[in-house]
Amino acid sequence: MASNLPAREGAENQEPPSAGAWGEWNPTEDSVRPIRGKHRVAKGGGGLARSSTVLGVGIIAAVGAGGIATAQDRPQVPISMPSLPGLSDDDSDKDARRADAQSAKAAAAAQDQADAGEILRTRILQQAESQHEAADVQTRIQAEQAAREAAAAEAKAKREEAEKAAEEARLAAEKQAKEAAEVAEAKAEQERVAKQAGNYSLPTSSYTITSYYGAAGSMWSSGHHTGLDFAAPTGTPVKAVGAGKITSAGWSGAYGYRIVLQLEDGTEVWYCHLSSMSVTSGQVGAGDTIGRVGATGNVTGPHLHLEVRKGGSTVDPLSWLRSKGLTP
Structure with missing residues (x-):
């Protein structure tokens, strides 16, 4: 980021600029000098670089609750971030993203595993419930079948008993009718014999x-x-x-x-x-x-x-x- 200050030599001997020359002090724009070395500001998604963020947080903490100081009240404070050998902002971002991706992947795997376990549990419960319902249906069918068989056996027994009673009644009626017919026939024969005996006679006696x-x-x-x-x-x-x-x-x-x-x-x-x-x-x-x-x-x-x-x-x-x- 380029500074709005005019380049000058021997800045340590110069007077501080007036309020009209400096304006308000903006720590994120006017006071931050380009950081030399291996550190670079990585822009992403419209946000500040990591070093700028740290700088802003530090300056806000120094300013306190009283508001933002102006350039006339405070001198410029150059801030620089230490350089770490062998590590750049891009590498750190990549590692962070990689870690985040791994964490997300692990979380997704854990969630998938949890979902699979829940699905398996649900299927087991459904299967158990289905088997229970099937057992209930089978039990009900067997009970109904047993009831039908018992009813059929009872009806058959009653029918056979009724048929037997009817047959016994028929035989008794036939026997009674036969006996009555025999009695009537015997009576008729007696009457006929008596009548004929009155009309007929033996041919002789003492024979x-x-x-x-x-x-x-x-x-x-x-x-x-x-x-x-x-x-x-x-x-x-x-x-x-x-x-x-x-x-x-x-x-x-x-x-x-x-x-x-x-x-x-x-x-x-x-x-x-x-x-x-x-x-x-x-x-x-x-x-x-x-x-x-x-x-x-x-x-x-x-x-x-x-x-x-x-x-x-x-x-x-x-x-x-x-x-x-x-x-x-």
Whole structure:
């Protein structure tokens, strides 16, 4: 920085300049002489050089709180900064900037590390929370599944119990209906037998059945017995088994004396081996005596040979009598 003072020799013998010549004393501009040597003022960002800053601070401290002195009050004080061997202002600035850069870099690295740690911690917490939520969801799903299975099992058990109860009720109803039907059928049969018993009669009394229908033997021309034999003493009354008309009465070869009674439904009843015939024609009622037991024809002893014919063919007299409510 150039000084505004006029160059003069022998300055130590000159008088101090007047106030009009000096003006106000500006320590940062008028009193600072160029510093010789290796030190240079480094300008940066519009600020003062390091040496100028030190000079200004020192002068302000000397002036004090009373204000800035003028050149008329204070003489010029030359100030110089000591020179450090091997070190310049540029080098110091570079070192400072380098240190600042390293510090900033270290701080940035530390911040990055802190940020990375925070990110990792956040991710761990998020992962833990997510796993916890997943475990809660899985637990809830399992609980719901168990509840559904329990409800389904309970519903199945109730359904099976209801089906079993319905089946038992059905079987009980069927059994009851069957028993009722059997009772009704038995009652109807009893009524039918009683009614038929009143309309039909056994052909004789005091008898013993000695030969059944279908029995085989050489004594019968057909090779088997065609009727039912009631052995009884000669002269035992023979009765009409039902109401009907006598269509035939007389001798009939191997049958001896025979009476043929035709019932109202067309069934023919043959009375054979009779010793006598009381009625030989006309209508008769059930239980009327129509003849007597004998031993005429092809016989071995006195008995009544009873045949029952339907449509010209013989049927079992025992079954037929039972169907009419009679028990021989």
